[in-house]
Amino acid sequence: MKDKKLIIAKYVFEIILITFLSFIYYLIQPVKTPKVLYIPQGSINQIITQLADKNYDVCKLDSLILRFIGKPQSGWINLGSTTNTRADFLIKLTTAKAALRDVTLIPGETTYVFLNQLAQNLGLDRKKLQEEFEKQSPVKEGVFVPNTYKIPVGISEKALISLLLKISLKKMEQLSIKIFGAYNEKKWFHYVTIASIIQKESANNKEMPLVSSVIYNRLRKGMKLQMDGSLNYGKYSHIKITADRIKHDNSLYNTYLHKGIPSVPVCNVSIDAIKAAIFPANTDYLYFMKSKNGTHDFTCNYSTHLRNIKRATK
Numbered sequence: 001m002k003d004k005k006l007i008i009a010k011y012v013f014e015i016i017l018i019t020f021l022s023f024i025y026y027l028i029q030p031v032k033t034p035k036v037l038y039i040p041q042g043s044i045n046q047i048i049t050q051l052a053d054k055n056y057d058v059c060k061l062d063s064l065i066l067r068f069i070g071k072p073q074s075g076w077i078n079l080g081s082t083t084n085t086r087a088d089f090l091i092k093l094t095t096a097k098a099a100l101r102d103v104t105l106i107p108g109e110t111t112y113v114f115l116n117q118l119a120q121n122l123g124l125d126r127k128k129l130q131e132e133f134e135k136q137s138p139v140k141e142g143v144f145v146p147n148t149y150k151i152p153v154g155i156s157e158k159a160l161i162s163l164l165l166k167i168s169l170k171k172m173e174q175l176s177i178k179i180f181g182a183y184n185e186k187k188w189f190h191y192v193t194i195a196s197i198i199q200k201e202s203a204n205n206k207e208m209p210l211v212s213s214v215i216y217n218r219l220r221k222g223m224k225l226q227m228d229g230s231l232n233y234g235k236y237s238h239i240k241i242t243a244d245r246i247k248h249d250n251s252l253y254n255t256y257l258h259k260g261i262p263s264v265p266v267c268n269v270s271i272d273a274i275k276a277a278i279f280p281a282n283t284d285y286l287y288f289m290k291s292k293n294g295t296h297d298f299t300c301n302y303s304t305h306l307r308n309i310k311r312a313t314k
Helices: 002-028 044-053 060-069 086-095 111-122 126-136 157-180 185-201 205-220 243-248 271-278 302-312
Strands: 030-032 036-039 075-078 083-085 100-104 148-152 287-290 296-299
Touching: 002 086, 030 086, 044 060, 060 086, 083 086, 100 111, 111 126, 126 157, 148 157, 157 185, 157 271, 185 205, 185 271, 205 271, 205 287, 205 296, 287 302, 296 302
Parallel strands: none
Antiparallel strands: 030 083, 036 075, 100 148, 287 296
16 A cells, blocks of 8 residues: 555656646747737737737747736837747746837828938838838838837837838728728828828918819819929938929929829828818919918919019019
């Protein structure tokens, strides 16, 4: 009987030892994730499930372990490395936080300049940002909503573009549904294209519906838009438009050369500019000229427009 008890005790000990060693082995196995990771809100089980849905190497056992370690923090966390032991990974889920840096996209800025800004401010690879933008964006320009974004330091180029597109497209979709009752991407970015010219041409938000009315009035009459702002695309965002540039720029953005509006937006636009594109003022204006005080004089007569030009250039 005594020998039998010893044998049973030995088996129990071996089982406990094997279980313990297996658990230690499990905890020291590498877990690969992005260096900066977003943790959703929710219970421990919900968080682990959502991480698993994103193909991260987590399971229900991790939920159990976390009940003894602590609840993961929601938001962006910096894991310090793309590879951690499972023990370190689980501990960092409950303790790590990513530093956030403000990056502001101003209305009227081009994506070319914005990507330069992101690369410089966050220490990211400009070429990779461009590549990820071209892979992920549904349009080549005008997809970002101007705003001050809180960006986690250490985020990858791929994750950053994904984050900015997700925020911007969601906001655009919500606005479209509010105005039209639905979201049609092609229709929406047609208005964004018009809005981008309005954004580049207007001196202030108050002028936007008036500039919009000029665009629509000229389109209805089959007139070329002939607007300098359309040539402030891409790397030319802040370059003064000259007669030589107007003459030799053969891009789709040259509204002196081509009739109608460009096939894609010129820049990223404000919500006010989009609303102006959808709801133009009811006017007969066909021309506008920047006055000496920085705002525009609008007119429906070419002769008056010439006088406005003369007065502004005196």
